[in-house]
Amino acid sequence: MTTKQRSSVFMIEPASPNDVFTPEDFDSETRVMGKAADDFVRNEVLPLLPEIEQAKEGVMRELDRKMGALGFTAVEVPTHYGGLDLPKTTVALIVEKLGPEPATCLTLQAHAGLAILPLVLEGTPDQKERYLPKLATGEWCGSFCLSETGSGSDALAMKTRAIPTDGGYLLNGEKMWVTNAGFADLFTVFAKLNGEQFTAFLVERTAPGVNLGREEHKIGLHGSSTRRVAFENVFVPAQNLLGEVGKAHYIALNTLNLGRFKMAASALGTGKYALEIATRYAKDRQQFGQPIANFGLIRAKLARMATHLFALESMLYRTGHLMQAWFEPIHDLPPDHPELHLRYREAASEYAGECALLKFYGTEVQYLCADEGVQIHGGYGYTEDFPIAKIFRESRVPRIYEGTNEINRLNFTQHLIRQMQRAGLPLLEEARTQASKLGAPLPSEVRPMLHTLTEQFRAATLMAFQKAWEAYGDHLREQRQEVAAAIADMAVYLYGLESILARLPKLQGVHAEAGEWMAMLFAREGVVQLNEKLNLVLSALGTDAAHPAIPMPPFNAIEIAHRLAEHVLRRDGYPIA
Numbered sequence: 001m002t003t004k005q006r007s008s009v010f011m012i013e014p015a016s017p018n019d020v021f022t023p024e025d026f027d028s029e030t031r032v033m034g035k036a037a038d039d040f041v042r043n044e045v046l047p048l049l050p051e052i053e054q055a056k057e058g059v060m061r062e063l064d065r066k067m068g069a070l071g072f073t074a075v076e077v078p079t080h081y082g083g084l085d086l087p088k089t090t091v092a093l094i095v096e097k098l099g100p101e102p103a104t105c106l107t108l109q110a111h112a113g114l115a116i117l118p119l120v121l122e123g124t125p126d127q128k129e130r131y132l133p134k135l136a137t138g139e140w141c142g143s144f145c146l147s148e149t150g151s152g153s154d155a156l157a158m159k160t161r162a163i164p165t166d167g168g169y170l171l172n173g174e175k176m177w178v179t180n181a182g183f184a185d186l187f188t189v190f191a192k193l194n195g196e197q198f199t200a201f202l203v204e205r206t207a208p209g210v211n212l213g214r215e216e217h218k219i220g221l222h223g224s225s226t227r228r229v230a231f232e233n234v235f236v237p238a239q240n241l242l243g244e245v246g247k248a249h250y251i252a253l254n255t256l257n258l259g260r261f262k263m264a265a266s267a268l269g270t271g272k273y274a275l276e277i278a279t280r281y282a283k284d285r286q287q288f289g290q291p292i293a294n295f296g297l298i299r300a301k302l303a304r305m306a307t308h309l310f311a312l313e314s315m316l317y318r319t320g321h322l323m324q325a326w327f328e329p330i331h332d333l334p335p336d337h338p339e340l341h342l343r344y345r346e347a348a349s350e351y352a353g354e355c356a357l358l359k360f361y362g363t364e365v366q367y368l369c370a371d372e373g374v375q376i377h378g379g380y381g382y383t384e385d386f387p388i389a390k391i392f393r394e395s396r397v398p399r400i401y402e403g404t405n406e407i408n409r410l411n412f413t414q415h416l417i418r419q420m421q422r423a424g425l426p427l428l429e430e431a432r433t434q435a436s437k438l439g440a441p442l443p444s445e446v447r448p449m450l451h452t453l454t455e456q457f458r459a460a461t462l463m464a465f466q467k468a469w470e471a472y473g474d475h476l477r478e479q480r481q482e483v484a485a486a487i488a489d490m491a492v493y494l495y496g497l498e499s500i501l502a503r504l505p506k507l508q509g510v511h512a513e514a515g516e517w518m519a520m521l522f523a524r525e526g527v528v529q530l531n532e533k534l535n536l537v538l539s540a541l542g543t544d545a546a547h548p549a550i551p552m553p554p555f556n557a558i559e560i561a562h563r564l565a566e567h568v569l570r571r572d573g574y575p576i577a
Contacts, residue, residue: 012430020502021321037097052223061183068138081132088320092265099269102394103223110179115142122243143184145175160191171234182225197246209234220393254348260355264362271369276573278373299565314499353415360405363398370395409485431466434459439548457494493526514575
């Protein structure tokens, strides 16, 4: 069992490599599960791409059933209800491996995450007994109904209403963008009870008055079912009210917190696949009498894609392990334990900040890889004859759903404020202590230099937070969104570089070499970003912007990228495996 740690501690304390979980720490059993997911997507899903792209009737539902047979839909279901209850790191690995086909991966995430987790987190023993075994095996598929035409980011503005009636409730309203709607058997529906109490209900597809709209004509994710779902005087039995009246925000927010973590895993898998496709094309495509992989600007793209994937991967699995420490003790509680829901709420919300950070950074890394992949393909990348076009189309919407990336940047900084107030995280005190480290000279050796840069990243991020808090306090999110977002962007490079540095000692041979080069490139980009963002924050707050800058490390970035690209080309993609 791992030791529980409060979230956002990375803002004030350096991490030890012994405390940071990385993919190198996976045991053989977990690696077998990851390979099963990889084999499934490559051998059974990718061959069906023509049918998936045409949204052929029944194809995605059958793939969902197969994922149920493989255990993928049961990964977060407690064993008491027929599930596997796997560690969050293993869950992330399975989702990552399904990333090469984003529509199938999204179908699983909506079923195994958005549909199942509300029941796990807040369901009664009776509700869990009735629904979880069917959902765990894939016999039933589930769906999550939150967004409406006029309420996306502002979910509390919803118009769907529920009113009490004999033996239950009558539900009226319409939900938008419902993933899996075309074949879902169970809907988790959010509504205002009596017009004001935000409450959740479990609604079966066969209930009279449940009506589906047509499939949405989306830019990408054609294989994923996305429809409107209308509820016209739908009777919901009293035993299908989920959680507490007026407290469905716990269900929505905590389900989305955990969903954002898995979105980063999906983004990692899709981004790696885009790098794989682009690398192979660069090796095959001849121009000016040689492969375009020989050209410096192509190599720079491959190196940058790999670098950001490495940072994302390092942060993702570190966070999953930290989250698991909060969930693990719950496994031993009986299903009717009086504090079960409270414990789940605590576990699901603790790392909301890191999950928000992973979501916005991960989906932007995915898009970076897809976009650069198209550029490497040139004109061919803009045609549907090459697989990178599909990956590009499907890499745009993740920056929008499950909370836009703008909202998640604000969520991260707001989470820092909550942790400071509720968990006693001494951010302001540390900001003053760390300030002297900003601008300090860098050691000459690479590893000590990277560690010094991490400390300067911490000092800069804390300074930005301190000045913003002194100016706006609790109202930062509402009064100066640009500043709140800049703090979140700075934290990416701090958390990313620290996670990478904790990982480097675990890498061996050529992997160690490639890892150090990616660390150097990520650090160099981080210096540019943090100096820029800190100046932006201080000038926006009307503070004297004169402060020591983080020194630029004397790395030959062009040569490092060239060498890293050699590793990418030799491996036909991501250089660490």
